[in-house]
Amino acid sequence: MRVNLTVNGEQRQADDVWEGESLLYVLRERLGLPGSKNACEQGECGSCTVYLDAVPVCACLVAAGQAEGREVRTVEGLADGDRLDPVQQSFVDAGAVQCGFCTPGLVVAAHDLLARVPEPADEEIREALAGNLCRCTGYEKILDAVKLAATRGAGA
């Protein structure tokens, strides 16, 4: 089947989509957007997190057909050309990126948190990121990155 959707502000079309295919597969394999990572395909790791109509979701759990006519924003869509979004920049500056596999999902989840809660408490950050696994950093630097992004007014 064919799926039409808006991705990062651009009208896109994916062809020959299998009816049981996930939005994640469409983004990565058909639309050439490898930012969202595929790790578990069962909603456990959060590395595929994208905005669907402004709501963060696991792209691996959205059927491609459910994205028809909807708006998707991926980690690629957060940066403004070469200029990283403050959340992305803060992850780099705080050393919250090691292998980087979890980073796109965490950045989207953190971006959403800061848009809703510009100055989150530690527990709020932990709760907001509870659906994102990182095997490398131990999470402390990730917490630092989110706090740094908050001081830079990332949510504003």
Add this chain to the structure above:
Amino acid sequence: MEFLRPATLPEALAVKAERPGAVPIAGGTDVMVELNFDHRRPEALLDLTGITELGEWSTTNGTIRLGAGVPYTRLIDELGKRLPGLAMAARTVGSPQIRNRGTVGGNLGAASPAGDTHPVLLATGATIEVASTRGSRMIAADDFYLGVKRNALEADELITAVHLPDAKAPQQFSKIGTRNAMVIAVCSFGLALHPERQRVGAAIGSAAPTPRRSRAAEDFLSGELADAGLWESPAPLRDSVCRRFGELVAEGTEPIDDVRGSAAYRRHALSVLARRTLTWAWQEYRAGERSCA
């Protein structure tokens, strides 16, 4: 496989009548896992997310009609005060990403013994509204769960809504898991006080083949509260009453040993959850009564 996107409920029901093998998909948080892992290859997916009515809620005469497709996040944000027990359960589901997509309708469709909303639906006396081209019918939560992952839906039916009373008194939900987030319940417990009927609702999850009411515990506690006139003048509960309530809840379980916990642990943990949630709910009830007086 086909992907069907009905725009209206009648359209969806017509499809379901014609093709009972079409699998409904709402948030997809159960269905997509099965597809991704090739555990399921249905002839068709029936996408319910385009049907506006399933994503809405309304109130009439003190009853809330919650559309089957309202995601947990919206239920928490919009109905947290009116459906406190269900909102508590919803807050424990998965992660923010899962709560942004997952729905009570999907939890009911999956009918896992571990589904978090079930003990609350049972304890609050919820009714499940289902529909087909033959008409719609109401199924008491009590009659909805038939076996492990089996529910009372006919092949041509869809869940349209859940009806719950607008909470007039404290409710509680508690769940045991191995960490704070992203865990399926080792066991869970829902409690609702119904002063207007002088009854207590109590139900367990993940400790029997289906979620189920703790009837003996409900009867015991309702009797104790009524006999002592505690609904009208709520004094602190005697420790022996709380304990007996916990014991009766534990006796009403039929748990299994599995990787997440032993049967003995589940039984014990539920007696503790029952006692604790009762204590919390009763404290809140007493505080509420005092502030009204």
